[in-house]
Amino acid sequence: MxxxxxxxxxxxxxxxxxxxxxxxxxxxxxxxxxxxxQTVEFPEDLLPRGPIPDEVVGRLESxxxxxxxxxxxxxxxxxxxxxxxxxxxxxxxxxxxxxxxGVRVERFVLTDSLLAAFxxxxxxxxxxxxxxxxxxxxxxxxxxxxxxxxxxxLAEQAHAFAxxxxxxxxxxxxxxxQRFSPYAExxxxxxxxxxxxxxxxxxSCLYVVNVTAPVDQxxxxxxxxxxxxxxxxxxAPALCGFDTVRLLAADASLAMPILSHPTFGGSYVTSPQNxxxxxxxxxxxxxxxxxxxxxxxxYGGRFPFSREDCAEIARASAAPMGRLPAIFPAPGGGMxxxxxxxxxxxxxxxxxxxxxxGMHRLGPDLTENARRLLQLAEGM
Amino acid sequence: MxxxxxxxxxxxxxxxxxxxxxxxxxxxxxxxxxxxxQTVEFPEDLLPRGPIPDEVVGRLESxxxxxxxxxxxxxxxxxxxxxxxxxxxxxxxxxxxxxxxGVRVERFVLTDSLLAAFxxxxxxxxxxxxxxxxxxxxxxxxxxxxxxxxxxxLAEQAHAFAxxxxxxxxxxxxxxxQRFSPYAExxxxxxxxxxxxxxxxxxSCLYVVNVTAPVDQxxxxxxxxxxxxxxxxxxAPALCGFDTVRLLAADASLAMPILSHPTFGGSYVTSPQNxxxxxxxxxxxxxxxxxxxxxxxxYGGRFPFSREDCAEIARASAAPMGRLPAIFPAPGGGMxxxxxxxxxxxxxxxxxxxxxxGMHRLGPDLTENARRLLQLAEGM
Numbered sequence: 163m164x165x166x167x168x169x170x171x172x173x174x175x176x177x178x179x180x181x182x183x184x185x186x187x188x189x190x191x192x193x194x195x196x197x198x199x200q201t202v203e204f205p206e207d208l209l210p211r212g213p214i215p216d217e218v219v220g221r222l223e224s225x226x227x228x229x230x231x232x233x234x235x236x237x238x239x240x241x242x243x244x245x246x247x248x249x250x251x252x253x254x255x256x257x258x259x260x261x262x263x264g265v266r267v268e269r270f271v272l273t274d275s276l277l278a279a280f281x282x283x284x285x286x287x288x289x290x291x292x293x294x295x296x297x298x299x300x301x302x303x304x305x306x307x308x309x310x311x312x313x314x315x316l317a318e319q320a321h322a323f324a325x326x327x328x329x330x331x332x333x334x335x336x337x338x339x340q341r342f343s344p345y346a347e348x349x350x351x352x353x354x355x356x357x358x359x360x361x362x363x364x365x366s367c368l369y370v371v372n373v374t375a376p377v378d379q380x381x382x383x384x385x386x387x388x389x390x391x392x393x394x395x396x397x398a399p400a401l402c403g404f405d406t407v408r409l410l411a412a413d414a415s416l417a418m419p420i421l422s423h424p425t426f427g428g429s430y431v432t433s434p435q436n437x438x439x440x441x442x443x444x445x446x447x448x449x450x451x452x453x454x455x456x457x458x459x460x461y462g463g464r465f466p467f468s469r470e471d472c473a474e475i476a477r478a479s480a481a482p483m484g485r486l487p488a489i490f491p492a493p494g495g496g497m498x499x500x501x502x503x504x505x506x507x508x509x510x511x512x513x514x515x516x517x518x519x520g521m522h523r524l525g526p527d528l529t530e531n532a533r534r535l536l537q538l539a540e541g542m
Numbered sequence: 543m544x545x546x547x548x549x550x551x552x553x554x555x556x557x558x559x560x561x562x563x564x565x566x567x568x569x570x571x572x573x574x575x576x577x578x579x580q581t582v583e584f585p586e587d588l589l590p591r592g593p594i595p596d597e598v599v600g601r602l603e604s605x606x607x608x609x610x611x612x613x614x615x616x617x618x619x620x621x622x623x624x625x626x627x628x629x630x631x632x633x634x635x636x637x638x639x640x641x642x643x644g645v646r647v648e649r650f651v652l653t654d655s656l657l658a659a660f661x662x663x664x665x666x667x668x669x670x671x672x673x674x675x676x677x678x679x680x681x682x683x684x685x686x687x688x689x690x691x692x693x694x695x696l697a698e699q700a701h702a703f704a705x706x707x708x709x710x711x712x713x714x715x716x717x718x719x720q721r722f723s724p725y726a727e728x729x730x731x732x733x734x735x736x737x738x739x740x741x742x743x744x745x746s747c748l749y750v751v752n753v754t755a756p757v758d759q760x761x762x763x764x765x766x767x768x769x770x771x772x773x774x775x776x777x778a779p780a781l782c783g784f785d786t787v788r789l790l791a792a793d794a795s796l797a798m799p800i801l802s803h804p805t806f807g808g809s810y811v812t813s814p815q816n817x818x819x820x821x822x823x824x825x826x827x828x829x830x831x832x833x834x835x836x837x838x839x840x841y842g843g844r845f846p847f848s849r850e851d852c853a854e855i856a857r858a859s860a861a862p863m864g865r866l867p868a869i870f871p872a873p874g875g876g877m878x879x880x881x882x883x884x885x886x887x888x889x890x891x892x893x894x895x896x897x898x899x900g901m902h903r904l905g906p907d908l909t910e911n912a913r914r915l916l917q918l919a920e921g922m
Contacts (some may be wrong), residue, residue: 205903214689249778253806308581336581339625340622341622375627402783405756433812466642519588523588
């Protein structure tokens with residue numbers, strides 16, 4: 163397969179930064195093992211000489227201290243190892259090393275040629291602002307809950323929230339196709355309810371449908387949502403695979419904004435020494451896969467995400483990434499009037515604020531609750 | 543949606559056992575929060591009275607000590623919450639609680655009605671023994687590597703291994719559709735090479751093809767493998783989603799045995815306090831999804847899986863699970879003559895031994911290396 167010059171690859175390489183533990187010798191040994199594990203997974207001394215060890219095996223580009231007993235290793239990989247597949251790219255980036263404690267992916271930088279293999283976000287921040295007609299303030303989103311309510315009751319809720327001024331109203335991530343509110347009944351009812359509210363308010367509230375589903379039903383459900391008049395899709399990449407986000411984003415006949423949901427994936431970030439950084443799991447990866455907004459749990463809520471974890475996600479959602487547009491960080495929870503100055507400091511004005519069960523805490527009139535939240539946001 | 547009796551559900555409930563941290567009061571509070579988080583995700587005091595809190599919210603069935611500062615909570619959920627979807631079942635079992643340190647899924651027990659929603663393993667241990675013609679000893683499997691070799695070279699390797707007596711020869715999990723050895727060229731070549739060896743030996747070595755791929759290409763690649771004469775499929779559920787295993791297992795026009803691969807999923811088990819147990823990630827889940835063998839890393843190798851972790855996987859692969867047959871645990875690595883007695887003690891004779899790069903360590907003649915491994919196995 164090698165060309166006339168004996169090369170196997172173009173020479174273009176993407177880079178992954180790993181956080182490693184131990185003293186310098188241990189970290190260097192781990193880094194070398196990662197280079198092999200993530201590519202050839204083969205005894206190095208038995209590799210045939212030539213382009214496989216020279217090009218295909220990962221290359222340790224640098225190893226620098228990152229605190230006491232911690233090291234930052236930059237490893238480069240030939241773009242060809244990823245085969246232009248999101249699944250295989252993730253396999254090279256973390257793959258078997260996910261089973262190795264003390265190896266954590268901190269960030270990655272792809273080449274333009276590799277980025278070109280992925281559609282990226284179709285809307286991004288600018289597109290979502292255009293669709294919702296919200297120019298400067300944070301976007302407001304809530305969820306239809308609790309699971310167990312009938313489709314008709316969820317549609318009433320949707321109507322009330324849209325009437326009050328929410329910009330996006332989404333399905334709860336646990337509501338899929340239960341007999342309490344079957345998908346084929348719920349989605350048209352909620353879409354109609356929100357369209358009716360929009361006709362009254364003149365606003366453009368988007369109904370965002372949860373299409374987290376058996377893999378062979380995701381596209382079908384998304385197209386049903388589109389036909390019903392829904393305005394967006396939500397999917398949980400840890401349940402369906404990140405590549406399913408890519409599949410939805412790439413579908414020009416859908417052309418709907420996508421929210422990624424963090425359920426089932428938290429194990430990648432619960433340890434500061436393993437898995438991935440918050441920036442990678444909630445920033446780089448959803449954006450690369452094509453999500454337009456990335457939901458995660460806000461600091462100061464019922465999950466232990468720190469303020470810095472959240473700031474890191476916000477930065478990753480907008481940092482330069484080839485031609486890919488910035489996407490919205492979508493922190494869930496923790497919205498009270500007193501917290502607004504700090505939220506603005508962490509996220510700026512470019513975020514999508516998700517208020518779920520908390521919308522019901524303010525009183526029984528959901529339209530009024532949405533109005534109050536909108537007033538807060540308009541003051542931001 | 544409630545029937546005449548005001549009920550929302552059938553009353554059938556499945557059970558999940560969580561390992562929790564802290565003193566008894568803290569563990570009980572966490573358990574209660576899990577019951578809510580995994581279902582309605584809604585302020586409990588604001589739920590409408592009646593069947594939603596009574597039936598839809600998870601129910602803490604028991605809380606018992608599990609060591610100093612550790613508790614075992616058994617929570618039951620209405621089967622209807624899972625909607626007969628593997629994706630949603632995983633969402634109820636772990637979902638958002640994956641973001642919460644100190645909550646770990648230890649095991650789960652489904653009802654027969656819920657199990658009936660999933661095809662389960664088509665072959666299991668008995669089916670794989672029938673296909674390979676191996677009656678009593680452990681099955682032997684190796685991988686075609688390293689990434690970077692051309693299809694022709696990989697096919698030669700496949701031929702040599704099959705000639706020497708390997709029962710399964712699989713693609714390396716990092717080899718997908720790279721330009722070094724494109725899928726459409728590699729798979730027919732390797733299948734043909736193994737068929738040629740089988741014709742000579744009279745054995746039934748299976749070529750197991752890696753179909754870990756962009757989600758919209760998985761089935762297409764699997765059918766190409768089938769047409770080419772391959773004998774099995776391998777897929778990484780953490781990359782493609784567990785439901786993709788279900789999709790492959792359910793496809794009667796394929797009817798090929800499936801090996802699940804652990805790449806990218808290790809973050810669920812790297813901490814003993816979070817994520818899932820080894821039994822769940824490598825035992826219950828692949829089996830429920832329909833894998834016939836579950837690959838994981840053997841104890842004493844380059845990853846820190848303990849002997850007890852591996853024994854737990856082996857037990858989960860065969861423990862009663864409704865109508866689902868037992869599947870093969872497939873430990874990778876660590877096979878030397880001296881270790882055989884201990885391997886037999888942990889796994890019995892019912893396992894699939896995966897030897898990857900180590901097959902090349904024994905010398906340049908791969909057929910001879912396979913013969914030596916087969917002799918060891920036949921002595922088991």
